[in-house]
Each structure stands twice: as C-alpha cells, then as structure tokens.
Amino acid sequence: MGNLIGVAISPHPPIILKEIGGGEERKAQKTIEGLNKIAEIVLENKPEVIICITPHGNVFSDGICILNDEYATGNLKSFGHPEISMEKAIDIDFNDYLIDALQEEEIPSVFLDENIAKEYNLKVELDHGVIVPLSFIDKKYNNYKILHITIGMLKHLELYRIGKLIGDTIMLSDKQAMVLVSGDLSHCLTKESPYSYNPEGRAFDNTIVSIMEDQRFEELLNINSESYTAAAECGLKPIIMGLGTLDGYSTTTEVFSYEGPFGVGYMNTFIKANKKDKVSILKKHTNEKRDIYDLKKRTENIYVALARASIEEWVKKGKCLDWEVYKEIILPTDALEELEKQRAGAFVSIHNNGNLRGCIGTFYPAQENLADEIINNAVDAASEDSRFYPIRRNELEDLEIKVDVLGELQPICDIEDLDVKKYGVVVVSKDKQGILLPDIEGVTTPQQQVNIAKEKAGILQNDEVKLYRFEVIRYQ
DSSP: OOEEEEEEEEOOOGGGSHHHHTTGGGGGHHHHHHHHHHHHHHHHHOOSEEEEEESSSSOOSSSEEEEOSSEEEEEEGGGTEEEEEEEEEBOHHHHHHHHHHHHHTTOOEEEEOHHHHHHHTOOOBOOHHHHHHHHHHHTTOOOOEEEEEEOOSOOHHHHHHHHHHHHHHHHHTTOEEEEEEEOOOOSOSSTTSSSOOOHHHHHHHHHHHHHHHHTOGGGGGGOOHHHHHHHTOSSHHHHHHHHHTTTTOOEEEEEEEEEOGGGOOEEEEEEEEOOSOSOOHHHHHHHHHHHHHHHHHHHSOHHHHHHHHHHHHHHHHSSOOOHHHHGGGSOOOHHHHHHHHOOOOEEEEEEETTEEEEEEEOSSOOSSSHHHHHHHHHHHHHHTOTTSOOOOGGGGGGEEEEEEEEOOOEEESOGGGOOTTTOEEEEEETTEEEEEOSSOTTOOSHHHHHHHHHHHHTOOTTSOOEEEEEOEEEEO
16 A cells, blocks of 8 residues: 655745755745755655656646656756756656546546647656756655656546546555655735736735645645736646545645745645545535536526536437437426427537537437427537537536527528627538537637638638528527
C-alpha cells in the first residue's frame, strides 16, 4: 500500500532564482525561505514520487494533461535563460495506475507522449511552474521521479474529484508520494503588478491564506468566480486539485510564508496527511449536487425532461429512449397530446457550465411526432455533434438543456425583416443551407445572424442566398 506524505503549495516566479533575479530575488526573501522549508520536508521524507500539479503546462479546456514519456525536459528560455534547464524521470508505473483510474471514471485526460504531442502540436516538456520549485527541492534532495499534471479549465468540484482519484491511486500503488502544487496568487496587488491593480486581489489572497491557516479547505469550493477572476490568479485550480488528494484525511497545516513583491502574491504552505478519519468533502458535495439535480428533474417542463431522459438513456445504456414506455410516467397534459400528435422541426441544445456541449436539430419534421423528433435530436446533440466529444456519464448532472420547437419557415426578401430576438434564420445557397436560432447570446444584429448561418453552412459571404425566418417556442 502506498502512502501520501502531504501536499506542498508553492509559487513559481523565475525571478527568485539567483541567475534570473540578479539581486532582485532578495525582494522575495520570505518566499525563498518558505521554499527552502518545503525542500527540507522533502529531504526529511524522501518521497519516491513527487506529483506536480501546475497551471502552466499544456492546458486543455475540457480535461487534464499528464506527461507520459520516460523523461521530460524543460528550460527557462522564455524568461531569457535557456541555460537553466531540468530533466526529470516520469514515474510511468504510477501513470499506468492513473490511466486505469481516470478511464474507469470517464474523466477526460490526455496522457501526452511524443506521438500525441505531434498530433496536438504540443511539447512534452517541463514548464516553469514545475522547474522553479523543483530547483529549490533538488538542492536538498533529488532521488525521486515525478508526475507532471496540468490542470484543465474544469469546474472546481471536478478538479477536486480528480485530486481525490489521484490520492486513491497513491494508496493503491506501493509509492511514498508527495504532492507539489504550483500556483501564484493574485497578480494585481499593486500598481506595479503584471495586471492592472485591483483591490480585490489583496482580499482574495487574504482569504486563501486564512483558509490555509485554519484548514477550512471546503470553503475553496465555494469561492465565487467574480473574486478569483478579479484577482487574476493562477493558483486556485491547482490548489483545489491538490487538496482533493487529501479528501478524508485529518491534516496538519503550516503556512511558511506569504508576501506580495512585484505585485504578485506568493504563498508557501505544507499540509501533512495524518489519518484518513474525516468525512469526505467530495461525498458531501456530490450528495448535495445530486439532490439539486433530482429536484431539477422533478420540476422541469415535459419537453426538457424528455430531452434529458433521452440523453441519459443513450449515455448510460447506449440506446434510444422508447417513447411508448416513457409516456406512461407522464401525467395527462396538453403538452403530452402535442408531443404525440404534432409534427415539427426541433433543436436540442446542451450546455455544461455555460459552455455549449452539443446542438443538433431539424428544420422540418423528420419523425412521426414531436416526441420522437426531440428524442432523436437529443441523442444526436449528445453524441454526434462533430465539434465536441460525446457526453460522458459524469457530466449528466451538470447539463443545462434547451428545446426549441420550430414554427413554419417564412421566405423573406430583405434582411431588415429579421429580428434577432424574435426570429431564427435559414440561409440557402444551391445545395447548402445554414440555420441560426433566435435569441443567441452575443448575436445582436440581423447581419451578424445571417453571417454566422452562412459560415456554419460553408456559404461564402458574397454568395447569393435565399433567406427564411422562423419563430420558436423555447423550453428551458
């Protein structure tokens, strides 16, 4: 059985390296001392593997990235010092454990080796978020392998869940492991900051330091986006993932240092893992989330409920929802009659965390009734939209769904007959046709609406087109 020693949280400013700072590093003396204390802890515990979590590697919007070659190198060329370089052995055995765990939980992840890197036009390399803190650690102890994990732009609870999975994988391995979280706090503390000064930056940093000191880790999951966006930080997501590895542990925490030289907040902290005898924060939040989801399902209108049930049936069982079976659980309503007897085109739009995850529909009815139209288009939106990978099981509770039932297409002679809030538009040129629904965020003019519909259909902007407008009934 493996052992999690604890989680170290450190900043990563290259300027604190003497070769780069040229004396300026002395302005961050507390930070240097804090990193040296973390290095002493590493020396004392002699981990076999250090799991590095960074915000500055290959960042994907929808998943994490893990380097998966036997060795990875990197340098500080982008900071004017290519001679400051590092090579580290990757713990491929641990990566193999983690691949199995992530795949089993359907967590999107890229295990990046040279072949995959070429496909994505990326590099298998260490970034400064890892190089800087490991430079201090290596002066004390360097007999270890690493994992190099770059966060994704995921929800905080999802990052925490991934962290817990990493922690569980440590226990399944035979490794003595330590987690190294790399992240700076606010980048807008003063007028000399890299970003414009914002007083919210100092407030954010004070909150983070206070949470660390008092071990109120759960509060990090509830920090509002306005706060961390205003702070212009790069540490919150890595910290949350790192803390996920400690889920269920009692801990002992020491904040070694915090300061804000150069207008950027730097914090050094070590959280020791003690016994695994605490209530799981993840389990608590997962249960709360499921309760909210169940309430949503009980209260949403029939059209959205039908689309959601269709998506769930497909994702969980790989088959289309049977309308004849499903309708038996619906109380008699006018909507039920409309779903059974009306024929109409319909679009199903799926969002996750405000981001589009799929949208497919039909201009004209293609099924025997509106119910089957929604069922088929919901499945296609979840699995066939070429812009996105198919919806995964662990996303289902996060999905926001809209159903648009289309009215008849009306030919129009002039673009002025459009109203982006009221009407959708269909553009037709020879064998090409494109559609855009009404009331789309960011679309403010009829010309913009037509241009987007043309682009979606591969119609050149100067090509002659026929225009049609339509109204929708939107259910959400």
